[in-house]
Amino acid sequence: MSDIQGRLDAIRRRIDTACQRAGRAESEVSLIAVSKRQPVDAIRAALAAGQTAFGENYLQEGMDKQAELAEPGISWHFVGPIQSNKTRAAAANFDWVHTVDRLKIAQRLAQHRVESNRDQPLDCCLQVNVSGEASKAGAEPDEVPKLAREIAALDGLRLRGLMTLPEPADDEASQRAPFAELRRLRDDLRADGLELDTLSMGMSADLEAAILEGATLVRIGTAVFGPRD
Numbered sequence: 001m002s003d004i005q006g007r008l009d010a011i012r013r014r015i016d017t018a019c020q021r022a023g024r025a026e027s028e029v030s031l032i033a034v035s036k037r038q039p040v041d042a043i044r045a046a047l048a049a050g051q052t053a054f055g056e057n058y059l060q061e062g063m064d065k066q067a068e069l070a071e072p073g074i075s076w077h078f079v080g081p082i083q084s085n086k087t088r089a090a091a092a093n094f095d096w097v098h099t100v101d102r103l104k105i106a107q108r109l110a111q112h113r114v115e116s117n118r119d120q121p122l123d124c125c126l127q128v129n130v131s132g133e134a135s136k137a138g139a140e141p142d143e144v145p146k147l148a149r150e151i152a153a154l155d156g157l158r159l160r161g162l163m164t165l166p167e168p169a170d171d172e173a174s175q176r177a178p179f180a181e182l183r184r185l186r187d188d189l190r191a192d193g194l195e196l197d198t199l200s201m202g203m204s205a206d207l208e209a210a211i212l213e214g215a216t217l218v219r220i221g222t223a224v225f226g227p228r229d
């Protein structure tokens with residue numbers, strides 16, 4: 001478990017180096033440690049090393065960990081596929097949902113957040129299926145302008161930006177292409193008047209490419225925690 005401190009230090013160095021290459025300030029990129037299928041003790045070790053933002057893919061697993069940890073100051077990011085029968089629990093228990101990909105889900109999350117006892121709106125990203133997204137989830141790029149505008153208008157939600165999960169690629173140029181596409185979509189939304197500050201993109205294998213294309217949140221699992229069970 002003490003490996004986690006060393007791995008976090010190594011990731012932070014990778015982020016800093018990528019920011020320097022991109023001519024960006026290190027403060028523009030935040031690390032979300034994706035702790036899915038990792039034990040609570042691994043999260044405790046990361047907390048002890050100063051990591052406070054965690055990502056979970058499975059709602060029940062995430063809520064079980066939240067109950068066990070019950071520490072203030074953690075921000076919980078839901079990064080898994082979200083079904084409509086899970087929106088109430090997601091809206092009440094997470095600070096962010098990265099995987100909103102249709103209006104019905106957004107409306108349910110918004111309504112359930114308003115009904116919950118949380119006083120902040122739920123931060124969310126619209127997931128986009130840019131060229132060859134691995135998971136096949138996500139809105140199509142041509143739906144994004146209308147959908148983003150509809151989501152941004154919902155009480156209870158705060159649309160922060162866009163998220164994608166591309167097909168793995170080995171070379172940096174291929175890794176950058178889908179991230180560049182997501183960035184262009186975000187730039188168009190901004191030009192259209194939406195105030196978006198987030199690009200959620202980049203994982204253990206491609207965080208450099210994502211940062212070069214403007215990522216503000218990188219979601220890192222195995223490079224922080226080691227292999228999953």
Ligand SMILES: *Cc1c(COP(=O)(O)O)cnc(C)c1O
Pocket residue numbers: 034036057079080165203204205219220221222223
């Ligand atoms: C698992 C997962 C990650 C982390 O992936 P690693 O390759 O382990 O860094 C990031 N984002 C999402 C949506 C995931 O499901």
